[in-house]
Amino acid sequence: MSSKAQTHPKPHPQPRNNANASASATAPVDVEQAEAALVEHYPRLVRIAYLVLPPSLGRNRRVLTAHALAQRALPRGRKSADEVVVPAQRGARERERRNGDPGYAYVRLRVVRTALEAGLPLTWKAWPKRSQLPPLLPQVRGLRLFPRSGGSDELDLDQRLSALSGAARAAYVLRGLERLDDSDVFDLLAAAGCADPGDALAEADDVEAGYELLESPEFDPCSLHARPTDLMRRRQHMKAAGVAAAAALVCGALLGLPGDGWSPDGAAAPPYARNPAGQAALDPGKLTTAAAGSWKRSARTDFSVWPARGDLVGDQALLRRALAVWARPGESVQVSATPGTPAGAPPGPAQLLFAGDVDETRVVLLYDGLRIARYAEPKEGTSGAALDFARVDGATGAEANAVVVSRADGNVRYLTAPWIGSAAVSDLLKPAAKALPLHRSADGVTDPFASPATARECTSWNALRLRDNSGTVRMSSDLGELVPAHLTSGRPGAPREATPAQWAKSACSLASVRSHGVRSVNSWAYARQTLPEANGAAAWVCTRADTWQGGGSRILAQFQTSGPTGAVAAKAEDSPACGSRDPLVLAGVLWKSRAGNWYLLGAGSRDVTSVTASGGERVSGHVLAVRTERGTRARLSGELADGRKVSTLR
Known part of the structure; x- marks a missing residue:
């Protein structure tokens, strides 16, 4: 290993027993908050599970089990906020946004706990836990999946980690990948069911630091190679199945013949004829x-x-x-x-x-x-x-403006259409910044620029801006596919070409639709609302991602205040809502004012004439704001001018 060993103070931290610590030992987490954290940080959570799982499982099962544990990290059912608690987290500088999020802390705790359980040996004295069994989902038939191979340093680190206990591996990963100090690691391991977190930390001390290697593709179970399983055995099984099927087919055909032998196959070519096309x-x-x-x-x-x-x-x-x-x-x-x-x-x-x-x-x-x-x-x-x-x-048009020709080192190059006059790159999170011109070769191939398709954190979001020969500027985003997704804005029935300012607070939501075959994404500010207690104003924005296959659309309703990004208020999949077929949407959130008072806020599109909360509060118009208590799980319904009902997006 090229890095020097990192020393840690002895003795290792002990559980916090003082009254103040116990009073803050838990923080309530809403199920939607945990789900949003899982979607946003899914690759990181799968990597944690992969690293903590015992290497003896083999890389293929380790990959599938890591994905299964991350996908099962949400609580069962729809518990109230007071029923879901996690150890308090002490965010610090670079990790403050992630580790300070109780939703992320909750799903991370679940991932670590189940990964530790998966490493326990099976015994006859107790029923096996779900995490100890091969995952039912996801499953891949006929292929073996494994991360990309790293160098000698990664191999050495993997061998050292395989020699540790599961709890020690978890301690090392939480230190190096999550940048937690030993006190937070101690508390998290204790909450995950580790019998002696101090021993786990001491055992992890014996591994040289090399924490930067944990970010290596060697340990990335979301970027995979695929290889077939045992082909000879598969061929033997397929031949046997084919012979049995053919025998059954022949017997059935003979039984159904009228007595004059085989009938002609119509216009079909004779068997084994070559197809000229x-x-x-x-x-x-x-x-x-x-x-x-x-x-x-x-x-x-x-x-x-x-x-x-x-x-x-x-x-x-x-x-x-x-x-x-x-x-x-x-x-x-x-x-x-x-x-x-x-x-x-x-x-x-x-x-x-x-x-x-x-x-x-x-x-x-x-x-x-x-x-x-x-x-x-x-x-x-x-x-x-x-x-x-x-x-x-x-x-x-915009959907045929560019095709990816190369991806390397987090950068992307495009081949642009022959009618494109100029190209530029805009960071959607910095809408006031000037777009950077993008040089193209004589063949129309652009220079490389940083792609958001593989970014781990949403600190920037580069969009491709292409101006055609008629002067029209269209904006697209790389979502990890050959053709970038066309970005638009406005009412679904008549979307317009988007500008960076219209996507500044919604850009990070595009991470949830990467590699889903997305054709276009529209951002529609369907309502604006003045916040109670003179706390300013908010916008309600619906983003709809439509796919090339037609189905599988993804819809998010976001509540956007003066902050840099919006909060997800509701979401749905494979629904006509917020689209040209059904341009209606209704969503609500719990919101706390600067004075500490809680409100139920809701907003529908312009066609909604009244909004009613499950508590009986009803307002005319398409926005609602009523006082409530923290943790309230109210439901909203809307009504149109013709009396039709509208439910919240789900």
Whole structure:
């Protein structure tokens, strides 16, 4: 290890027994608050679970168990705030926002507790705990998943951690990854059920610090490699199943024949006949290309009029490899596809969009009318090739303005459409700052810039701003997919091109829809409300993320005050609410004034004519503010002018 050992004061801290400490030993946590913390910090919580779990489980089961423990960290049912308590946390400087959040402290405690339980040996004297058994969900059939391999330092640290007890591993991880001091580690381990936290801290002292290695991809169970399971055994099982199925099919067909033998198969080709279209799809000479200036004469602004660009469009060997991998990806190829995107071979000759050198890789972009396929291989050899798919059916205008050509070291490069005149980058969290011009090559490939798709903390959010030849500026965000999501704002029926100021307080919410096949995200300030006791004003904003596959939309209602970000008031999935089909939304929050008084606030869209709380309070109009008590779980309902009822977003 390159880092020197870190010393810790002896003896290790003891439990706080004074009256003041016991009075603040717990803090109430709302279920929604814990859920919001889980969504925001999910990769960090899974990493903690992965590091605390015993390495003897094997990397595949360790990955799946870590995800299962994080996903089960929420309390069962919908408990009131007073029923869910966690040890008090003492946030400090860089960790204050995270560790000072009682919702995050609660789910972290649950993750650590269940990870420690998973390492306990099974005995005949007691029923096994749920965490000690292989997870029911998530499950992956036919593949083994494991994090990327690190260097010798990461391997050495992993071996040292495997020699520790589960509690000592947890102590080391909480010190290094969470930056907790020993007193907070002691209290958290005690709350997690550790019999002797002091011994765990002392045992963790024997491992050299190297805390920065805990952030390594070696220990990131959210960034994974996939490999097949035992192929020979699978093939044997599949052959046996196939023989049995064929025998059953033949017997059934013979029983159903009228007596004159086999009937014809209609227009179907004879068995094992070659499909000419499928064969043509693998021939690089059959790739289609658009003329260089066809987009200027076409009424369409989609991928079909993109010309083929790049310095390797004539490299037939590269194109042949890309098409062959598309049809039959080998075991060493990393294949990914956004949700709802088929990953099969092209139905016929595809269109070539780009082939060229980008950074240290050779990249080929292909389009088959439904999908964009990106093939990438190292400049030296083909080991480590990657194949990515993204669904883009019906893409036009802003949705066909750019495609990712490269990701490296947290940066992203785009190939822009031929009708783009200039490119820039804007940090949505700094709307007053001037957009930074983004240089592009002659082929339309941008310089790299920091992508928010892999950022662990929401300290900035770079958006791509593209100005087309007509002068229209459109804004998109990288959400970890080949095609960036188009950002708009305004009423769902008539959204407008967004500006950074309209997304400044909603940008961080985009983290919850990364890698979900998102096509566009609209931010709609559906209501504004004057806060009680002259505490200023607030805005109610609904963000709706629509996907390429149509279903699976995600909706968030946010309550935004003068702070830098908004608070999630309600959310829903796969709902027409806040969209063009149903532009209605209603949400509520508990809010505390500067004087310490609690209020139930609620707001609906303009079509809501009255709002009623479950306590009987009713106001005309679409906003509500009534005094209440902390921890109240009131429900809101709204009414339209025609008498129809509107419920809160869920």
